Amino acid sequence: MNIKTLILIIINSLIALVIALLSFSSYKQFSNVLNDRILLQLNSIKTLKQNQIEHLLKSEWERFEASESYRQNSDTTLLKLPDSIKKSNGIHDFTPYHPAKKTTIGFISNSKRGTIVKVLDYNKIKQILLERTGMGDSGESYLVGQDFRMRSQSRFYPNKTPYTIFVKTKGVANALKGINGRGVFEDYRGIDVYSVYSLITVGKLKMVILSEIDVDEVTLPLKELKQRLLGLTLGIFLLGVMLSLFLTRFITNPIKNMQKSLRIMAQGDYNQTNEFIKNSTEIKEMFEALANLKASLQGAVKFSDDIGKMNLHTDFKPKSSNDLLGKSLLAMRDKLIEFRNNEENTRILSKRMLVNGLEDERRRLSRELHDGVGPYLTSLKHYIENRVKNEEKKAEMKKIVDDTISEIRLMSNALMPASIDDFGIGVTLTNFIEKLKKSTTVTIEYEDLTQQESSNITNHQAINLFRITQELINNSLKHADAKNIRITLSEFEEFISLFYFDDGIGFDITTVKLGLGIVNIKERVEICNGTIAINATPGNTTFEIELPIEL
Amino acid sequence: MKEIKLIIADDHELFRKGLAELLRKHEDIKIVRSVGDGSEFMELINSQFKADIVLLDITMPNMDGFQVLKELKNNATDIKPIVISMHSDGNYIAKCAKMGAYGYLLKNTDEAELILAIRSVDNGKKYFSAEISEKMINFMSTQSISENVLSNKETEVLGLIAKGLTTKEIAEKLFVSSRTIETHRANILKKLEVKNTAELIKKAAKMNLI
Numbered sequence: 001m002n003i004k005t006l007i008l009i010i011i012n013s014l015i016a017l018v019i020a021l022l023s024f025s026s027y028k029q030f031s032n033v034l035n036d037r038i039l040l041q042l043n044s045i046k047t048l049k050q051n052q053i054e055h056l057l058k059s060e061w062e063r064f065e066a067s068e069s070y071r072q073n074s075d076t077t078l079l080k081l082p083d084s085i086k087k088s089n090g091i092h093d094f095t096p097y098h099p100a101k102k103t104t105i106g107f108i109s110n111s112k113r114g115t116i117v118k119v120l121d122y123n124k125i126k127q128i129l130l131e132r133t134g135m136g137d138s139g140e141s142y143l144v145g146q147d148f149r150m151r152s153q154s155r156f157y158p159n160k161t162p163y164t165i166f167v168k169t170k171g172v173a174n175a176l177k178g179i180n181g182r183g184v185f186e187d188y189r190g191i192d193v194y195s196v197y198s199l200i201t202v203g204k205l206k207m208v209i210l211s212e213i214d215v216d217e218v219t220l221p222l223k224e225l226k227q228r229l230l231g232l233t234l235g236i237f238l239l240g241v242m243l244s245l246f247l248t249r250f251i252t253n254p255i256k257n258m259q260k261s262l263r264i265m266a267q268g269d270y271n272q273t274n275e276f277i278k279n280s281t282e283i284k285e286m287f288e289a290l291a292n293l294k295a296s297l298q299g300a301v302k303f304s305d306d307i308g309k310m311n312l313h314t315d316f317k318p319k320s321s322n323d324l325l326g327k328s329l330l331a332m333r334d335k336l337i338e339f340r341n342n343e344e345n346t347r348i349l350s351k352r353m354l355v356n357g358l359e360d361e362r363r364r365l366s367r368e369l370h371d372g373v374g375p376y377l378t379s380l381k382h383y384i385e386n387r388v389k390n391e392e393k394k395a396e397m398k399k400i401v402d403d404t405i406s407e408i409r410l411m412s413n414a415l416m417p418a419s420i421d422d423f424g425i426g427v428t429l430t431n432f433i434e435k436l437k438k439s440t441t442v443t444i445e446y447e448d449l450t451q452q453e454s455s456n457i458t459n460h461q462a463i464n465l466f467r468i469t470q471e472l473i474n475n476s477l478k479h480a481d482a483k484n485i486r487i488t489l490s491e492f493e494e495f496i497s498l499f500y501f502d503d504g505i506g507f508d509i510t511t512v513k514l515g516l517g518i519v520n521i522k523e524r525v526e527i528c529n530g531t532i533a534i535n536a537t538p539g540n541t542t543f544e545i546e547l548p549i550e551l
Numbered sequence: 552m553k554e555i556k557l558i559i560a561d562d563h564e565l566f567r568k569g570l571a572e573l574l575r576k577h578e579d580i581k582i583v584r585s586v587g588d589g590s591e592f593m594e595l596i597n598s599q600f601k602a603d604i605v606l607l608d609i610t611m612p613n614m615d616g617f618q619v620l621k622e623l624k625n626n627a628t629d630i631k632p633i634v635i636s637m638h639s640d641g642n643y644i645a646k647c648a649k650m651g652a653y654g655y656l657l658k659n660t661d662e663a664e665l666i667l668a669i670r671s672v673d674n675g676k677k678y679f680s681a682e683i684s685e686k687m688i689n690f691m692s693t694q695s696i697s698e699n700v701l702s703n704k705e706t707e708v709l710g711l712i713a714k715g716l717t718t719k720e721i722a723e724k725l726f727v728s729s730r731t732i733e734t735h736r737a738n739i740l741k742k743l744e745v746k747n748t749a750e751l752i753k754k755a756a757k758m759n760l761i
């Protein structure tokens with residue numbers, strides 16, 4: 001379920017619950033109050049009418065008793081009163097004896113002069129009953145006799161004789177039992193009414209007075225209220241839905257945007273620059289946090305990119321002490337630096353070992369020629385001296401042997417001068433150049449500023465310096481068309497400096513074809529941990545080589 | 552006639568034999584012993600073995616010719632060493648001469664010269680042939696050992712500093728790197744115990760170095 005639906009459901013069910021509770025309780029309250037009011041009002045009307053009727057009857061009775069002279073009026077003639085009633089003084093209900101069953105209340109007085117009967121003017125009662133103030137449209141007050149037949153005219157059946165209408169209701173039954181009360185029940189029409197009832201007893205007359213009003217009329221405002229409440233509920237609910245829709249948009253849009261951003265980031269693209277509407281502080285902060293995250297990741301990505309390209313001197317600061325990614329990247333960089341240094345060391349070491357092996361082999365060969373083959377040749381010469389008698393042949397043979405020995409010396413020297421081991425680089429270069437001078441027209445000047453016997457130049461450095469110088473002179477003689485070569489080898493406390501100059505045509509360092517020689521020189525400088533600076537302008541080619549003193 | 556007692560010290564047996572055979576023809580020369588390395592020879596000398604001349608090879612196992620020459624110098628013995636070597640470079644010759652060798656011969660030296668050398672040395676002379684002498688002198692001429700406080704190069708640099716040249720100009724003039732000149736300059740300041748160029752010039756003038 002997505003967050004939008006969830007918010008909608010929660011908010012709206014809350015709203016619905018609140019409205020329902022409020023409506024229900026107010027409706028209930030209102031209905032209770034209305035009930036009470038109506039019954040109270042009915043009661044007061046009923047009581048008023050009861051009192052009026054009782055008063056009317058009593059006063060009429062008193063007047064009847066007082067006026068003995070009163071003549072029997074004509075109405076009584078219509079009545080077929082039984083003797084039992086005629087003999088009984090008091091107020092009576094004559095209705096059952098009326099031929100047309102018209103409601104008739106009468107007074108009977110038996111005296112010496114005979115029986116006097118008087119019929120009360122029904123209209124007086126009727127007036128009281130028809131007074132309908134505060135009774136609404138459906139309210140009525142009516143009288144019911146002991147025989148459950150109506151005694152007063154029904155509003156609803158104006159053409160019916162009241163006597164013919166049976167009112168066998170709960171109210172009448174209760175009232176006849178002497179219980180005054182109120183209630184809601186069906187009246188004689190079978191319609192629910194609010195009813196208040198009580199018994200009227202005047203003399204022998206017993207009648208029930210009821211004041212009633214239709215439930216429908218009373219509850220009309222309740223129904224209206226119900227409808228209004230329903231309408232209101234619906235309205236509020238709709239408003240709630242709309243508001244919550246707006247609210248969810250308000251909340252979910254940034255979340256959706258965030259989700260989109262995060263999804264793009266999850267795909268590994270940290271360079272997106274989407275601008276979002278930030279409509280609250282929290283959301284603004286959330287996006288700022290996202291931007292920070294993005295920046296931090298971008299930094300990490302850039303850094304790892306650099307590491308990937310082996311730019312190991314790139315600097316990077318972890319965002320915090322908990323930045324595991326940053327810290328692992330740094331660790332990785334350090335490891336890579338270590339690996340690279342190790343690799344570099346291994347590379348230089350293996351190159352050095354290769355060169356050393358080569359030089360050792362050359363040395364071995366050189367010594368073999370010089371100290372092995374040489375003495376044999378001298379022995380051969382001795383043999384010739386001792387055994388060959390022919391002087392001419394002897395001289396010839398000795399010459400051949402001497403030439404061979406000279407050649408062996410040259411070869412041995414070319415391979416590796418014994419001087420390097422016995423005298424060091426300074427003297428060896430002196431010898432090398434002195435010999436070279438004899439075979440070239442180029443002026444070579446060499447200055448030996450080494451410490452001679454107390455020199456701190458290692459044999460390894462000496463051999464490499466010798467090879468470098470050999471190569472440089474070779475290049476100058478072969479390719480540079482130089483007239484002058486100047487070489488200075490200086491030894492100091494901290495370093496050795498080999499300065500080489502020629503006035504040849506120079507070369508382009510980047511495209512030089514005699515590259516192999518230069519590459520060899522650079523490699524030899526590298527395996528001695530030294531530095532080299534080359535300047536190759538025509539007429540002024542210089543090589544500055546520095547090696548550290550290793551003590 | 553006096554007999555010249557000779558020891559041959561060389562690690563090549565064939566060479567020793569050949570040499571012995573060569574010298575046998577000469578009655579005034581007698582090979583009293585031949586040894587294979589320097590330490591064997593020194594043992595012999597230390598055991599008061601008497602001989603006039605030793606034909607000494609430089610390149611030998613255990614103890615080489617240079618060490619033998621050094622030992623002999625410290626030893627109260629009158630045996631005269633003649634170096635006989637395959638090395639023809641001036642530096643070897645110069646070093647042997649400096650260390651007390653009475654002569655220097657190449658191994659492929661002709662019989663006549665060998666005999667001449669032995670006899671000359673036995674007479675108390677030193678023997679260096681013209682060819683050997685030339686090699687030695689050539690080498691020594693390249694060596695510039697200064698007896699002064701400053702080395703020759705430093706004196707040269709000091710002179711150029713006094714003339715007002717910059718480090719770069721001096722470097723170009725002397726065919727060295729700028730750093731070399733800077734180092735030379737620093738060394739000169741240190742040696743003359745001064746702190747800056749002005750003081751340096753003043754002190755150098757006082758010491759007649761410029």
